Amino acid sequence: MMSNGISPVADSASILVVDDEGPNRYSVSKTLQRIGYVVSEAANGEEALEIMNRQSFDVVLTDIRMPGLDGVELLRRIKEESSDVIVILMTAYASLGTAVEALRLGAHDYLIKPSSSQDIRQSVARGVERARNLKRRRALLDAIRSDVFELVRSDTDIGSVTSAEPVQDAPDPDELPTEQPPTSMQLGPLTVYPGRYQITVGDKDVGLTPTEFDLLLYLAAHRGRVVSCNELVREVRGYRVEESEAREVIRPHVSNLRRKLRSANQNADLIVNVRGIGYRLNERADG
Numbered sequence: 001m002m003s004n005g006i007s008p009v010a011d012s013a014s015i016l017v018v019d020d021e022g023p024n025r026y027s028v029s030k031t032l033q034r035i036g037y038v039v040s041e042a043a044n045g046e047e048a049l050e051i052m053n054r055q056s057f058d059v060v061l062t063d064i065r066m067p068g069l070d071g072v073e074l075l076r077r078i079k080e081e082s083s084d085v086i087v088i089l090m091t092a093y094a095s096l097g098t099a100v101e102a103l104r105l106g107a108h109d110y111l112i113k114p115s116s117s118q119d120i121r122q123s124v125a126r127g128v129e130r131a132r133n134l135k136r137r138r139a140l141l142d143a144i145r146s147d148v149f150e151l152v153r154s155d156t157d158i159g160s161v162t163s164a165e166p167v168q169d170a171p172d173p174d175e176l177p178t179e180q181p182p183t184s185m186q187l188g189p190l191t192v193y194p195g196r197y198q199i200t201v202g203d204k205d206v207g208l209t210p211t212e213f214d215l216l217l218y219l220a221a222h223r224g225r226v227v228s229c230n231e232l233v234r235e236v237r238g239y240r241v242e243e244s245e246a247r248e249v250i251r252p253h254v255s256n257l258r259r260k261l262r263s264a265n266q267n268a269d270l271i272v273n274v275r276g277i278g279y280r281l282n283e284r285a286d287g
Contacts, residue, residue, distance in 0.1 A: 013128045014038045014055070018048045018062035018074065019090070028061060031117045032124060045069025049077060057085065058131040059124055064091040064098065072102055079106045083211045084134045086127040090115065134238035141214045141236070144221040148185065187220055188270065201264040211236060212257045215250070219271065219281045228278040254279060
C-alpha cells in the first residue's frame with residue numbers, strides 16, 4: 001500500500017534495471033526512483049554481471065530479448081551465483097515456453113511489455129518483500145546451523161567424557177594446546193562446513209548451492225520428522241506456495257543434492273522421500 005506516493009518497502013531497497021533500449025531503461029528507472037528505490041542501470045547482460053560483482057541488489061528487473069547475454073541466460077547466471085537475488089523478467093515477445101523456462105529457473109515474475117507503472121511497482125514491491133523475507137530466513141537458518149553444530153559438539157563432548165581414561169594429574173596449563181574455533185560439524189557420514197556451502201564425504205569435497213546447503217541443514221535440524229515441501233519452500237526459499245507447487249520447487253534441489261552425494265561415492269540415500277508428504281533425513285545421518 002502506498003502513502004504519499006512512497007512505498008513502505010522502497011526505503012533502502014536497491015534495484016538493477018537491465019534493458020538494451022535506453023528509453024525503456026530510463027522510463028522503468030524513473031518509475032521506481034519516484035517511489036524511493038535506489039536504482040542502477042545496465043544496457044546488457046554482461047554489464048549487469050559486472051555491476052553485480054561490485055554491488056549487491058535486492059531485485060534485478062531485466063528485459064529478455066537483448067544482444068549477447070539475454071535475460072533468461074542472465075537469470076540463470078545470477079541464480080548460479082546467488083540464488084536469493086530476486087529477478088523479474090520483462091518482454092514484448094511473450095511465449096509460453098519462455099515463461100515456463102523463466103519460472104523453472106527461479107524468476108520471481110514475468111511482465112509483458114508495455115507494462116503500466118503500477119504493474120512494475122507492484123511486482124518490484126513484492127520482489128523486495130520476498131528479498132527481505134529471504135534475508136530473515138537466512139538469519140534463521142544461520143541460527144539453526146549454529147544450534148545444530150552446538151548439539152553435535154555437545155554430543156561429541158559427552159561421548160568423549162564417558163569413554164575417557166581415568167583422570168590423571170592435570171598437565172601444566174602452559175603445555176595445553178591452544179583451542180581452535182570450530183570450523184566443521186559432523187552429520188552422519190558427511191562433514192559440513194557452515195558458511196562455505198561445502199561438505200565432504202570421506203576425502204571428497206562436494207560443493208553445494210546455498211539452497212541445497214540450507215535444505216540439508218534444515219532437514220538436519222528437524223530430523224526425526226517428515227518436513228513438508230510447503231514448509232521447506234517457506235523456510236528455505238522464503239515464500240509461500242501451495243503444496244503441489246512446492247513439490248515442483250523443492251524436487252530439483254533434492255535431486256541435485258542426491259546426485260552430488262552419489263558422485264562422491266555416498267551410496268546411502270540420506271534424504272528420504274515420503275511420498276505425498278515431504279522429506280526426512282535418513283537415520284544414518286542422525287549420528
